Amino acid sequence: MATGTGSTYGARDHARAQEGTQVDTMPTLPAGAWPNPPAGVAPDRIVWAETVAGGNYTHKVIARGTELRLTDLAGDACAHVLLYADGRPWERLNAADTVKVLWNAYVGEGHLLLSDQGRVLASVVADTSSRHDALCGTSTAVRNTQRYGDGSPQGPSPAGRELLKLAALKNGLEPRDLPPSLSFFQGVRVVADGKLEFTGSAGPGASVTLRAEQPLTVLIANVPHPVDPRPDYVCTPLEVLAWRAAPTAPGDRLWDATPEGRRAFLNTDDHLAARGIQ
Incomplete structure (x- = not known):
């Protein structure tokens, strides 16, 4: 008779014995059990707590007003982020409009992340990195195969687009939706x-916090930047932490920071009010 995991019963017992163990790069469940909540955030407000390994991805649907903090733990994470109005995937992050409407190609604190509908998907409420990119997009399988020898999602050097495809499929989205x-x-x-100069990382511990201004589907791939000149595939863990908060409202400094931003917030509120979302 087979013993250990060589039998159905043995495999079941082995699997059940893993309950309660925690791998460093897996979600914390429940999220409120995260050991180091942000200052002023009660554990019961935390809705997403995860460490994403280099060459991996994650995704989640978050409510309007949720604050999402990404942290570069060791100094070589690179979070490639896509945002979608939840349930309405045709309204999605538009990097071109994000930099064009707000007259700034360098994303940082106070920046609004826009859809092509002239509405705010998320706002950047805090940033200690300032090393971000809205121009290049993420890596592709073809490019990673040329650089590293493999760009497949299960290989040693996954491409960002391939990982985002997997995250998209788990949310009813197709490759054409990326x-x-x-x-x-x-x-x-x-x-x-006119050439692009790679500025690299701000170092370990840098973070950026986004505020969801609509209910959002969030996709994240943690892979090297496509113009990182280093010959090796270098990417370190990314901390993802989100908690319930409130959306930007009239009177907030972000609301009135620029005429273009104010109009985008008004467009957003008008759209949400018609859908009964406050």
Whole structure:
């Protein structure tokens, strides 16, 4: 008779014995059991707590007003982020409008992340990194295969687009639903001759906090930036932490920071009010 995991009963007993164990790069369940909640955030407000390994991805639907903090734990994370109005995937992050409407190609605190409907999907309420990118998008299987020898999602050097495809499929989305993403923690700058200069990371512990201004589907791939010049596939863990809060409201400094931003918030509130979302 087979013993250990060589039998159905043995495999079941082995699997059940793992209950209560925690791997560093898996979600904390319930999220409120996260050991280090942010200052001023009660554990029962935490709705998402996870560490995403380099070369991996995550996704979740979050409510309007939720604050989502991403942290570059060791200094070499790169979070490639896509946002969708939940249940309405045709309204999604538009990187071009995000930089065009707000007259700024370098995402940071106070920036609004816009859809092509002129509405705010999320706002950047805090940023200690300033090393972000709205110009390049994420890596592809073809490019990673050329650089590292493999770009498949299960291989040693997964491409960001391939991981975002997996996250998208788990939310009823298709590859054609993937627009260019924003990259957090590994930045680029446009230099005088028009070329892109890779600025790299701000170092370990840098974080950026987004506030969901609509109910959102969030997709995140943690992979090297596509113009990172290093020959090796370098990507370290990303901390993802979200908690219940309140959306931006009239009178908030973000609401009135620019005429374009104020109009985007008014567009957003008008749309949500008609749908009965406060």
